[in-house]
Amino acid sequence: MGPGSDTAPGKHIPALPEKIILDPEVVHSPMARKVTARLPEAQVMILEPGQNLCHLSDADNSLVIYLKHFRGRFLRPCPATSRYRCCGYQIIHIGENCPLNCSYCILQAYFQDRTVKVWANQHDLMHQLDEAFSKDFRKQFRVGTGEFTDSLALEHLTGYSSDLVEFLNNYSNVCLELKSKIIDLSWMKKALSSQRILPAWSVNSQEIISAEEKGASSLEERLQAAGKCAEQGFRVCLHFDPIIHYPGWEKGYSRTVEMIHDYLQPVNIAYISMGSFRYMPVLKELIEHNHPQSSYIFNEFIMGMDGKSRLLLPLRTEQFRLIAQKLKAGGISKQIYLCMESDLVWKEVLGCTPNDLGGLDKHLLNLSFGRKN
Amino acid sequence: MYNTPQIITVHAESISLDDPCLFWAHSPDNHFISSMEKYGQIEPVLVMAVADQKILVAGYKRVKALKALKRKIMALVLPVADPYLKGQIYLLSNTGQNLDMKKTVLALRYFSSIGRISEEILTNLHLVPGSKLEQLWQSWISIPCSWDTLLAKGNISLECARIMQNLKAEDLEAVYPFFDQLSWSRSSSLNFLTWLGETARMKKAGICRLIHELELAPILQSRLSPGDKIKKIMLVVFQARYPVLSSLKGSLTRKLRQIGAKSGWKVEHLDDYESRELVFSTRVKNIQDLQKALRGLEQISSSKALENWPVK
Known part of the structure; x- marks a missing residue:
């Protein structure tokens, strides 16, 4: 619907894959045709039955795109734990791994190479989604693709989000969040309505973005793009995640909130999350190895009740409080929520618990569909 | 042949x-x-x-x-x-010999010096190629051989090798006296090196300088027993690595001791401030003990001790 929507300010395109690997089943798929046409220089290889992917990946760890015939579940709940409150959204699984190189990213632990997998059997994906979404149109879904990959980092090659947006035009009970750290608004052209697509960006202090999110767009570029979406009638989501404790964080995050107020009105924002940096033990070793300059992993972390390390509670509540206070000062209040935090932290930071809001998943579902709670 | x-x-x-x-x-x-x-x-x-x-x-x-x-x-x-075949x-x-730390490190040092530690050699040393243990040994032989005696004496654990291999020569030298003079358990030696290394990186200082700033050498030279020296060194290094947590733990421990005092109950917080839960425990042998424990518990619950418990 947006005019020339993909020409967003500061458009940022990640590195191009040098090789395309295909499962034989998807060689003639629309996705394979699209990607091979958009990467004419790339070497194309077909994975033979029984052949292992690592035989075809490059030893120099250059970027590879693997168009896979995925046989699993395309729609799945976001992993949650009992002691910390999960936002309850559902993941549309479109692929795995990410071409960006964020130092803190958990995907380093899940996938230890630079092969980005894209589920190329979109027909199966859409079939499964249709089964789930059309069973009862009164049941609403808040879904997103940014859990195991960046929603838009490969959009210029795959057009996956555009396809999804087009597909979901027919499902008035589904709200799709497209979460990214780069700018690509090409999907906008496919949206018949601005109400059920929520473009979303991770936000952080510019210091953290520069040092730890190499390959991603700057904060200003992200907020300019968010502003552009707002101009087109879309409500956006912002995710302060991971919030990192570093010398000068107060100034850094305050500046980020100021910039949010510069580019967006409260009414333009569906919701804003805050999540402190947390990690599984294995990730610390990987960060030390892959990003030796990143010293934030030596902050005061304790073992949380979900087996992940988290910043000591008083330190992270201090960060949450400052950001929340500054957001509230600019009129953004009801949209704020905490990602994977306990009731104790909710109460201390926001003065309420998810139960007070009728449950976090329900609360966010209401916000995503633009209903006032 | x-x-x-x-x-x-x-x-x-x-x-x-x-x-x-x-x-x-x-x-x-x-x-x-x-x-x-x-x-x-x-x-x-x-x-x-x-x-x-x-x-x-x-x-x-x-x-x-x-x-x-x-x-x-x-x-x-x-x-x-x-040299490889001679070593083999x-x-x-000598396959009948017991392969202790000392023997393993001597053999590995020899084969490393001639640049060839083959899978065959590893197997003969009862090390599974590619195993975690083999990797630890590979790390160990990358540090100076002056440490081998301390390993053989049991003053330091082999697991420390992974940390030590990344330390600068001057930092290794700075921690040497602590292992030369004291025998550390596996977890203490690992924590000591980890906390020192991480604090140094956070402060962008060398371990050598940090040891000086934390005045660890005087503790080593003090008249305390070896066990007490290790305890005190660990406390100082922990405080440097986790200043906020240490301070919270210190005041909390005092407070919980006060709460439990004379009640017969041990009061603990086990969640590192992630929750406000406390664990109360006691031991009873008979019904009289149980009644006494209940009185103690009543005494705690009717006092004001837990009013401001505990996280700010």
């Missing part, structure tokens, strides 16, 4: 005992010498003939014992081999 072995008898003086392949060589004790005296040499030592000299490649203890007994030595002469022959000739 050794199809035509030749057995010779030679004087001890004509055998060179200096080849580095004899990495586990040690002198015989009196019991061994007596045994050689009584039963004689049952199997030949292994030598290689280089020019007019015989180089010993296995049987050091026997040669030393026979030399002490002024007896000639029966030796099997092998074709000349490279020596290793295989």
